[in-house]
Amino acid sequence: MTDRLPDRPKASASAATNRRKVLQIVPAALGAAGLMAVFAHRADAKAAVELQISSDGEFLAFTPDKLTCRTGDYVRVIFRHAGERIKHQHNWVLLKPGTEEAFITASLAAGESKGWIPPGDTRIIAATPLCGPGMSAMAEFMAPAPGEYPFICSFAGHGGEMRGMLHVTA
Ligand SMILES: [Cu+2]
Numbered sequence: 633m634t635d636r637l638p639d640r641p642k643a644s645a646s647a648a649t650n651r652r653k654v655l656q657i658v659p660a661a662l663g664a665a666g667l668m669a670v671f672a673h674r675a676d677a678k679a680a681v682e683l684q685i686s687s688d689g690e691f692l693a694f695t696p697d698k699l700t701c702r703t704g705d706y707v708r709v710i711f712r713h714a715g716e717r718i719k720h721q722h723n724w725v726l727l728k729p730g731t732e733e734a735f736i737t738a739s740l741a742a743g744e745s746k747g748w749i750p751p752g753d754t755r756i757i758a759a760t761p762l763c764g765p766g767m768s769a770m771a772e773f774m775a776p777a778p779g780e781y782p783f784i785c786s787f788a789g790h791g792g793e794m795r796g797m798l799h800v801t802a
Pocket of ligand 1: 720721722723785786787790794
């Protein structure tokens with residue numbers, strides 16, 4: 633007497649893709665078209681690079697305040713608000729060279745309701761959302777042409793001090 637067990641179905645779940653979860657990006661800053669362009673070119677990236685940066689405790693500063701990557705790298709910046717007592721939010725906004733002063737003025741004009749980010753501002757290369765104390769957010773972008781790219785926090789009153797430079801090498 634042989635009771636035949638039914639054939640086990642082959643594990644079809646094995647083919648399931650293991651997608652990385654994108655935590656937070658800012659489509660508002662890049663614009664939907666810009667964001668799609670970033671992802672469309674992802675396969676062409678030289679290398680995937682993850683850069684960690686945080687606010688400097690209770691101070692209006694980034695640590696580190698210098699970051700480095702290579703042109704064409706697919707860069708993921710993970711920014712953490714490391715403050716505990718400071719109530720203000722922070723963000724991390726990467727800008728085209730030489731545009732930081734004008735951008736800060738524009739971000740103040742945009743105001744709190746826009747998250748201190750002028751909508752559709754073409755000076756922005758990448759930006760995280762605003763973070764409260766203890767929170768983290770990320771931004772992803774393709775590293776632009778070699779050069780020095782300023783980054784700032786655009787929260788009202790922070791941009792003058794809270795800034796640094798991304799050094800993009802060839
Ligand atoms: Cu800030």
